[in-house]
Amino acid sequence: MHTFFAPGLTAPIHTLPEDESKHAVRVLRLGLGDEVALLDGRGGRYHAAVADANPKRCELRIIRHEAMPPRPYFVHVAVAPTKNLDRLEWFVEKAVEIGVERITFLRCARSERRELKLDRLEKIAVSALKQSGQAWLPQLDEMTEYATFVAQAIPETTFIAHLEAGERTALAQVAGAGPGCCVLIGPEGDFTPGEITLALGRGIRPVTLGASRLRTETAALAAVFTVHIARQ
Structure with a gap:
């Protein structure tokens, strides 16, 4: 069954935008009575049928609505965007498929990319x-200065994954408690010692994702x- 994104959907009739x-009608060859699925990105799943197969204003009649509750815990990743946009787009795609509530893009001292446009990432x-059939579209935040983000973070549920020497706890050991967590991921050159100190000074705990040195x-x-596995 074909699926369409329908933000702000209102029953009983939903009209697809002209491009969709x-x-x-022209590509998928949907006709009168053909059934489709709709997702509003806010937990709503809808079963609908084509009421008017107009290639400029295709109307869908809502048959059934299923409200999906939000996940009982949140997953928030704050990450420094990679210089190569393909790699960042890959992350956004896979993170949404697995399930993530929020992604914040950080501007760090060693960031390879200083500016970012969200249009294409939102489409991805x-x-x-x-x-994937996920019911909730994650929030994508504009590029945010690292210091600004850290100052506003909730220390009890925020963790920083860095590669500097020092005691770090495995994320899997701490991600299973509380209402969820936010994990800070630095650029390819890692966070600077000053950025790490700033986070630790706020009470943000250092974590490790394993022995391997991973790309951003x-x-x-x-x-x-890891957060999802820890919550099982």
Whole structure:
């Protein structure tokens, strides 16, 4: 069954935007009575049927609505974007498929990318939502200064994954408690000693994702996966 993203959906009739209407009618060849699935990104799953196969304004009649509750814990990753956008897009896609509530992009001292446009990443997140059947679209934050983010973080549920020497706890050992967690992932050159000190001074705890030195996007995805495993 074909799935469409329908933010702000209101029953009993939903009209697809022109680009999706054209895709539905001209490419997918959907006709009167054909059934589709709709996701509103806020926990709503809908079963619908084509009421008017107009390639400019395809109307869908809502048949059934299922409200999916949010996850009982949140997963938030704050990551320094990679210089190569393909790698960042890969992370966003896979994180949404696995399940993540929020992704914040950090501007760190060693960041390879200083600016970021969210338009394409948001489209990739929507595509991953439809492909995976997840009901909740994650929040994607604009690029945020590292110091600003750390100052606003909740220490009890925030962790920093860094590679500097010192005592660190495995994320899997601490991610299973509380309402969820936020994990900070640095750029390829890691966080600077000053950035680590700033986080620790706020009460943010240092964690490790294992013995391997991971690429930024791999570490960010590993953090998402680890939190889910810890909650099982």
